[in-house]
Amino acid sequence: AAIEYELDAPYTVEYHDSIGSTNDRARELAVDGDRDIVVVADEQTGGRGRLERSWDSPPGGIWASAVLDPSLPAAHVPLVTLAAGVAVVDACRAVGVEATLKWPNDVLVGDDPDSDRGGQKLAGILTEMEGEADRVSWLLVGIGLNANIAREALPDGAASLQEQGGDVDRRAVLQTILESLSTLVAAPDTIIEQWRAYSSTLGRAVRVDTGREQIEGRAVDVQFPGALVVDTDSGEEVVHAGDCEHLRPV
Ligand code: BT5
Numbered sequence: 001a002a003i004e005y006e007l008d009a010p011y012t013v014e015y016h017d018s019i020g021s022t023n024d025r026a027r028e029l030a031v032d033g034d035r036d037i038v039v040v041a042d043e044q045t046g047g048r049g050r051l052e053r054s055w056d057s058p059p060g061g062i063w064a065s066a067v068l069d070p071s072l073p074a075a076h077v078p079l080v081t082l083a084a085g086v087a088v089v090d091a092c093r094a095v096g097v098e099a100t101l102k103w104p105n106d107v108l109v110g111d112d113p114d115s116d117r118g119g120q121k122l123a124g125i126l127t128e129m130e131g132e133a134d135r136v137s138w139l140l141v142g143i144g145l146n147a148n149i150a151r152e153a154l155p156d157g158a159a160s161l162q163e164q165g166g167d168v169d170r171r172a173v174l175q176t177i178l179e180s181l182s183t184l185v186a187a188p189d190t191i192i193e194q195w196r197a198y199s200s201t202l203g204r205a206v207r208v209d210t211g212r213e214q215i216e217g218r219a220v221d222v223q224f225p226g227a228l229v230v231d232t233d234s235g236e237e238v239v240h241a242g243d244c245e246h247l248r249p250v
Contacts, residue, residue: 091177
């Protein structure tokens with residue numbers, strides 16, 4: 001069944017049964033000057049992750065991209081990714097699924113630091129923008145949450161809300177996500193603190209691939225506007241972007 005598109009949300013909704021990528025459609029709207037609109041699809045045929053990766057998006061997921069007001073300084077944009085993660089965790093916890101956040105853009109379940117079993121990815125965030133210095137011309141955040149999808153229809157290492165606790169009312173879940181997101185972006189000072197509270201990265205042994213180097217150490221903090229602080233053998237490193245792996249305790 002398709003998501004009903006009437007949401008009592010702080011954004012207007014454009015709904016598609018099937019689309020290439022909601023981020024691509026949101027980008028068209030954003031470039032045209034639309035704001036506070038969210039593109040939602042039941043299925044994506046060309047879902048995207050970061051760095052040219054693909055994002056599996058079978059029917060039953062929550063695939064959504066929100067076009068935000070770009071009036072914030074470009075330097076604050078990484079906060080939007082953190083805010084979207086917090087909003088997704090809020091919505092998962094509201095349906096009884098104890099999700100946590102892995103820096104910078106993953107929502108996990110089962111990421112217990114004391115277990116040998118690594119966490120599984122329940123959702124991912126893809127923030128995109130154009131602009132420079134203090135002028136963001138458009139800004140959007142894509143959210144992919146595996147909702148009513150069977151585990152078998154997802155790649156290895158993924159989890160779904162269905163598998164965690166049964167099917168959800170996608171409309172209600174999306175509503176919670178958008179309300180949280182809107183509250184958070186209006187109060188950017190609160191984002192990092194909430195992110196820390198939901199994080200399963202902090203305190204962990206991590207390996208971060210920045211694309212140029214691998215940094216290993218203990219993740220000790222996330223600081224404005226979204227950088228990970230890693231305590232390494234050669235001192236503290238502040239990492240602004242990269243892929244982070246949670247290492248098992250030995
Ligand atoms: C992300 O990238 O996690 C960002 C995903 C954003 C998806 C949303 S859906 C709505 C909007 N429209 C889009 O086209 N995109 C956004 P990244 O951190 O690069 O992780 C990508 C990796 O996650 C892949 O290489 C796979 O290993 C894994 N993956 C792919 N599909 C998955 C899924 N459905 N669930 C869990 N993991 C998945």
